[in-house]
Amino acid sequence: MFDPSVATALALVESYGAVAVFVVFALEGALVGKVLPARTLFVASVVAVGVEAVAVLPVFAAAVIGATVGQSVVFVAVRRFDADPTSLAVVPVGKERLDGASRWFDRWGLPAVAASNAVPGTRGWLAVPTANASSVSAPRFAAASLVGSAAYVGALLAVGIAVALGFGGALGLLGPEWATAL
Structure with missing residues (x-):
């Protein structure tokens, strides 16, 4: 019934539990290739735990x-140990992408770090x-990084809640005029 990654x-x-989410997002943040798609794991986690604030x-x-x-970890490794994460096969970011970053x-400046973390596809660059x-x-x-990641995960949370409630249930949260608009 579900996709294998889901x-x-x-x-x-x-x-x-949340430890699995932490590990997958830490690996994604460290620019390591996708062990599991972080977005899929997060949305599936929200669906699994429910939509109550205490659970989410x-x-x-x-x-x-x-x-x-x-x-x-990437920041400190580059700064202190002169590491080059792009030289590793598990890091899917090439030199040309880093030049653009x-x-x-x-x-x-620093606001670009937050902005890039809020956008899928540029996170962590x-x-x-x-x-x-x-x-x-x-x-x-x-x-x-925290500010941008919070914005990104907040958007994923909205998707997860919409999936958990079903599209009609999510529109119902916005008010009766939205729920009946479709």
């Missing part, structure tokens, strides 16, 4: 903190150029 995601959430909050926090930890950071070409401290980088 079934695997649900099994991980059932067995390990640990999943939300695990995703945001996991992504921030993963990106911070560097130009983005040069133009917009600015960890390497920020560490290489700036005097940004690790805590400031982590704060910008």
Whole structure:
């Protein structure tokens, strides 16, 4: 009935809870290739735990903190150990993409880190150029990463709630005029 990655995601959430979400988002934040699609795991987790705030909050926090930890590890590895994550086969970001990220950071500065983390497909790219070409401290980088990741995961949360409630149920939360508009 489910796609294999969704079934695997649900099994991980059932067995390990928010820890599974944390690990997958930390790996995604560290630019490591997708073990499981993080978006799929998150939405499946929201569906599995339900839509009550008490149940969803640990999943939300695990995703945001996991992504921030993963990106911070890359930032520190590049800054302190002169690591080149793009030289690893498991990192799906090439030099040409990092050049574009560097130009983005040069133009917009630290807010670009938050903005890039809020956009699927660019998440985490600015960890390497920020560490290489700036005097940004690790805590400031982590704060910008956290803000962008919270926006990204917040959007995923809205999708997860919509899936959990069904499209009509989600429109009903907006008010009766929206629920009857379709």
